[in-house]
Amino acid sequence: MKMVRLATLVLMTLFLLAVPAFAQGQSVAEESAVDLTYKSGVGVGAGLGMGLAVVGAGIGLGLVGFSALSSIARQPELAGRLFINMIILAALIEGVALAVVVFSFLMSNKI
Numbered sequence: 001m002k003m004v005r006l007a008t009l010v011l012m013t014l015f016l017l018a019v020p021a022f023a024q025g026q027s028v029a030e031e032s033a034v035d036l037t038y039k040s041g042v043g044v045g046a047g048l049g050m051g052l053a054v055v056g057a058g059i060g061l062g063l064v065g066f067s068a069l070s071s072i073a074r075q076p077e078l079a080g081r082l083f084i085n086m087i088i089l090a091a092l093i094e095g096v097a098l099a100v101v102v103f104s105f106l107m108s109n110k111i
Contacts, residue, residue: 046108050101057097064089 068086072079 042107046104049104049107053097053100053104057093060093061090064093 064086068082071082
């Protein structure tokens with residue numbers, strides 16, 4: 001508990017000390033460096049977003065397929081209904097993953 005309090009105090013102090021530094025004016029060289037830092041951060045964020053979307057969609061589709069197949073193995077007479085539900089869930093998972101990838105590409109085009 002003491003470590004959490006200490007870490008919180010250190011972070012709050014750093015944040016409060018950083019405010020005057022961000023409030024100062026910048027020269028042209030500093031502005032280009034800040035712009036470069038922003039652009040590289042956007043690129044890294046876009047790449048991480050796409051990677052996490054693909055990994056999350058893969059895990060989600062794997063779980064949907066596993067659950068559907070185990071349910072069909074337990075109750076084969078419900079195979080038709082379970083297959084339809086599995087396809088709908090897989091489409092929803094892929095839709096979310098595709099939307100994240102599109103937004104990441106749009107972010108990377110801001111560079």
